[in-house]
Amino acid sequence: MKILVCISNVPDTTTKVKFVENNTKLDTNGIQWVINPWDELSLTRALELKDDSSTGITSVTVAHVGEASSEPTIRKALAIGADNAIRVNGEPVDAYYVAAQLSEAVKNENFDIILCGIESSDHNGSTVGGMISEFLDIASVSAVSSLSIENGEAVISREIDGGKEILTVPVPFVAVVQKGIAKEPRIAAMRGIMMARSKPVKVVEPIAVDPLTSVEAFEMPETRAACKFIDPATAGDLIDILQNEAKVI
Amino acid sequence: MENRKVLKSGEFLVSEVDPMDIFIPEEFDEEQKMIAQTCKDFLEAEVYPKLDDLDKGDRELMLKLLKSSGELGLMGVAVSEEFGGFGQSFVTQMLAAETIGASYSFAVAYMAHSGIGTLPIQYFGNDDQRERYVTKLATGELIGAYCLTEPGAGSDANSGKTNAVLSEDGKHYILNGQKMWITNAGFADVQTVFAKIDNDRILSAFIVDTNTPGVVIGPDEHKMGIKGSSTAQVYYNDVKVPVENLLGERGKGFRIALSILHMGRIKLGANVLGAAKKAITDSVQYANERKQFGTSIATFGAIKHKLAEQVIRTFASESATYRVSKDIDDQIEKLMSEGVEKATASIDAIAHYAVEAAVLKVYGSEMLDFVSDEAVQIHGGMGYSSEMDVERGYRDSRINRIFEGTNEINRIIVVDTAMKRAMKGDFDLFGAAEKLSNEIDSIEIEKTDDSDLYKEKMASIRNLKKVALLTINNASKDFGRKLVHEQEILFNIADIITEIYIAESLVLRVKKIEQLKGSADLYRDMVDVYVYDIAAMIRKWAMDAFNSMPDSDSKPQFLVAVDKLTVVAPVNVKEARRRIADKLIEDNTYKF
Numbered sequence: 131m132k133i134l135v136c137i138s139n140v141p142d143t144t145t146k147v148k149f150v151e152n153n154t155k156l157d158t159n160g161i162q163w164v165i166n167p168w169d170e171l172s173l174t175r176a177l178e179l180k181d182d183s184s185t186g187i188t189s190v191t192v193a194h195v196g197e198a199s200s201e202p203t204i205r206k207a208l209a210i211g212a213d214n215a216i217r218v219n220g221e222p223v224d225a226y227y228v229a230a231q232l233s234e235a236v237k238n239e240n241f242d243i244i245l246c247g248i249e250s251s252d253h254n255g256s257t258v259g260g261m262i263s264e265f266l267d268i269a270s271v272s273a274v275s276s277l278s279i280e281n282g283e284a285v286i287s288r289e290i291d292g293g294k295e296i297l298t299v300p301v302p303f304v305a306v307v308q309k310g311i312a313k314e315p316r317i318a319a320m321r322g323i324m325m326a327r328s329k330p331v332k333v334v335e336p337i338a339v340d341p342l343t344s345v346e347a348f349e350m351p352e353t354r355a356a357c358k359f360i361d362p363a364t365a366g367d368l369i370d371i372l373q374n375e376a377k378v379i
Numbered sequence: 380m381e382n383r384k385v386l387k388s389g390e391f392l393v394s395e396v397d398p399m400d401i402f403i404p405e406e407f408d409e410e411q412k413m414i415a416q417t418c419k420d421f422l423e424a425e426v427y428p429k430l431d432d433l434d435k436g437d438r439e440l441m442l443k444l445l446k447s448s449g450e451l452g453l454m455g456v457a458v459s460e461e462f463g464g465f466g467q468s469f470v471t472q473m474l475a476a477e478t479i480g481a482s483y484s485f486a487v488a489y490m491a492h493s494g495i496g497t498l499p500i501q502y503f504g505n506d507d508q509r510e511r512y513v514t515k516l517a518t519g520e521l522i523g524a525y526c527l528t529e530p531g532a533g534s535d536a537n538s539g540k541t542n543a544v545l546s547e548d549g550k551h552y553i554l555n556g557q558k559m560w561i562t563n564a565g566f567a568d569v570q571t572v573f574a575k576i577d578n579d580r581i582l583s584a585f586i587v588d589t590n591t592p593g594v595v596i597g598p599d600e601h602k603m604g605i606k607g608s609s610t611a612q613v614y615y616n617d618v619k620v621p622v623e624n625l626l627g628e629r630g631k632g633f634r635i636a637l638s639i640l641h642m643g644r645i646k647l648g649a650n651v652l653g654a655a656k657k658a659i660t661d662s663v664q665y666a667n668e669r670k671q672f673g674t675s676i677a678t679f680g681a682i683k684h685k686l687a688e689q690v691i692r693t694f695a696s697e698s699a700t701y702r703v704s705k706d707i708d709d710q711i712e713k714l715m716s717e718g719v720e721k722a723t724a725s726i727d728a729i730a731h732y733a734v735e736a737a738v739l740k741v742y743g744s745e746m747l748d749f750v751s752d753e754a755v756q757i758h759g760g761m762g763y764s765s766e767m768d769v770e771r772g773y774r775d776s777r778i779n780r781i782f783e784g785t786n787e788i789n790r791i792i793v794v795d796t797a798m799k800r801a802m803k804g805d806f807d808l809f810g811a812a813e814k815l816s817n818e819i820d821s822i823e824i825e826k827t828d829d830s831d832l833y834k835e836k837m838a839s840i841r842n843l844k845k846v847a848l849l850t851i852n853n854a855s856k857d858f859g860r861k862l863v864h865e866q867e868i869l870f871n872i873a874d875i876i877t878e879i880y881i882a883e884s885l886v887l888r889v890k891k892i893e894q895l896k897g898s899a900d901l902y903r904d905m906v907d908v909y910v911y912d913i914a915a916m917i918r919k920w921a922m923d924a925f926n927s928m929p930d931s932d933s934k935p936q937f938l939v940a941v942d943k944l945t946v947v948a949p950v951n952v953k954e955a956r957r958r959i960a961d962k963l964i965e966d967n968t969y970k971f
């Protein structure tokens with residue numbers, strides 16, 4: 131069996147977010163890009179399954195939509211242990227565009243299991259995995275929190291309201307994966323970093339796809355107002371503040 | 380090797396390179412960044428959650444963490460591929476050392492193992508020794524330690540009393556003696572031990588398996604800091620060391636010890652960078668969070684001054700560290716092209732840059748002490764609480780001025796080595812110095828008010844180099860061979876040389892950033908502040924030295940020259956520091 135892990139390139143969580151071009155684009159200046167945390171956990175689980183010879187997993191491929199500047203993220207995935215990579219050489223404009231490009235790039239590769247993080251930590255769209263399954267006309271399972279292979283069948287558990295659902299799924303399918311799928315992301319070992327140099331990265335040009343959305347503007351959340359303390363001796367001031375400043379009474 | 384101008388050790392005092400001739404951290408390639416990220420990921424996942432447990436002196440835990448780093452391959456960064464390592468460049472080794480440097484006691488244990496615990500055997504061992512030991516040290520299967528210091532032999536390392544005598548059957552050396560301050564002693568499997576064979580004047584080195592009968596490990600010392608690192612005394616009672624475990628040749632131990640110390644101290648220069656950046660990030664995050672008088676304390680000028688100084692000194696130190704690291708890589712390549720084996724080329728290249736290694740050790744350790752001290756101060760009362768990393772960092776920092784040769788010994792090495800290399804003919808120090816002294820009344824003072832910042836600062840640095848040469852020349856003439864006993868003056872000269880190398884590296888780096896990226900605004904502020912500051916310090920050190928010379932009364936023209944040579948362009952240092960601090964405050968983490 132072959133596993134595909136779709137990876138997205140996202141700003142490091144410590145990034146100070148700023149926008150440019152009339153607040154329609156992220157200011158990428160000085161940003162450190164990392165593998166989307168959910169995708170990294172998916173990759174870790176895929177590699178764990180491959181490490182266990184009883185699963186019959188023979189390869190783990192990563193696929194990504196992004197320009198050449200995102201190559202370090204792909205190399206890191208290869209250093210962590212993916213066998214090879216596919217990069218669609220286009221700007222990931224929206225979820226539909228990404229899903230369409232990934233589906234086109236992998237439709238003839240016969241992957242048995244396609245793992246997608248439940249969301250990316252930048253846009254939090256949560257839609258790419260579902261769209262890929264539609265494009266490829268295969269099943270998809272959402273909110274997957276564990277995945278194992280037993281007797282050649284995928285056994286999946288999903289977090290559901292008040293409990294857990296366990297199901298088996300015939301391949302091929304898309305699993306939309308949430309945290310819990312792996313304990314901690316795997317760290318790239320020195321040997322992996324050295325080997326990543328020579329692992330194949332297939333670069334394919336994007337197909338013509340019109341995105342379904344366009345960004346009008348991004349807005350930063352309003353800064354939370356500072357907490358105001360009132361001296362118990364003048365507790366009556368609270369009424370005045372609620373009435374005239376906060377205007378809630 | 381690119382076609383770039385590479386200076387010999389100490390030659391920067393009389394020569395100059397182009398910014399494009401130096402390597403700067405902004406040029407790390409993708410693979411180097413990935414290795415650094417792996418080190419960082421490892422620390423965050425495995426080491427940081429255990430810092431408190433480590434500080435309780437849990438030897439088992441430290442051993443487990445060392446082994447984990449070995450599984451990731453981090454112990455083999457500097458080891459050749461043929462012996463199970465990854466044969467990385469010296470620049471990459473330094474980047475790994477820098478990143479691991481942010482891990483307090485773990486950094487000490489890791490560096491002791493992968494540096495002084497492993498590399499003596501790689502650099503000086505024969506193939507059999509490398510095969511038996513280095514291949515296992517590179518993976519963490521074995522843990523290494525380095526045993527040089529004795530109760531009566533610290534800075535004077537060759538005076539050790541540990542003794543080795545060949546057994547009657549000629550198969551073993553019988554080792555007797557005592558070592559102290561041995562890092563990783565509590566769990567190391569293999570030690571490089573220095574001892575004198577019979578009544579030899581010079582040390583020899585031996586590879587000792589610690590499970591050999593007669594090796595006794597003492598309890599861990601109770602230390603001010605780096606409490607998680609196992610530091611103990613080791614006793615050798617009739618320990619039978621196989622003759623095939625003599626490292627290098629008989630009587631070559633002192634050379635091995637010195638070469639390894641050069642390596643240890645230059646890597647310390649990298650370690651402290653990681654520790655400093657961590658302390659700065661802790662400082663700014665606290666300053667941004669902590670509110671007093673209705674506002675975050677990061678908005679106060681007093682705090683901005685501290686934050687900016689932390690950044691400037693760290694950035695300057697980093698500039699010099701990677702500059703010389705690349706010079707070492709080029710020197711290794713040069714020696715190998717002349718037919719020298721890689722291991723020998725590596726250690727010879729490191730030993731070649733002895734002046735810069737000592738400069739980095741002294742400057743880096745004092746930089747980290749400054750940064751750690753200010754980190755505590757920015758935290759106020761909380762900085763004194765063991766709950767905070769800055770408290771641990773403050774205590775852990777202090778050892779850096781002591782081990783790998785005290786800063787006092789290293790200051791002497793800076794001057795002594797530079798002068799010896801010049802006398803050997805590596806570069807013309809004394810000719811240039813003599814010429815300047817002869818022209819003292821008409822000495823050329825370069826103008827330092829150029830509209831081009833780079834030209835202006837390089838002119839200042841050339842002027843400061845003249846101060847260094849005049850001081851060295853006068854001290855040499857006045858004291859002759861007795862200069863070695865005038866340690867106060869040697870220290871003045873060492874500090875002048877150190878600041879010149881650091882400042883020049885900073886200026887060259889910033890110019891190169893500008894050339895590569897088109898702009899370098901904040902970095903220009905660092906250059907402005909740094910050169911302004913060191914000119915005043917160098918003036919004082921030179922004055923101190925001249926006024927302490929026997930013929931000081933006959934040197935008024937030298938004092939006038941020093942005064943003129945240390946004039947630099949005026950700088951609004953308050954605003955420059957505030958701009959640097961504001962970037963740090965906005966980023967809320969060290970990102971320079």
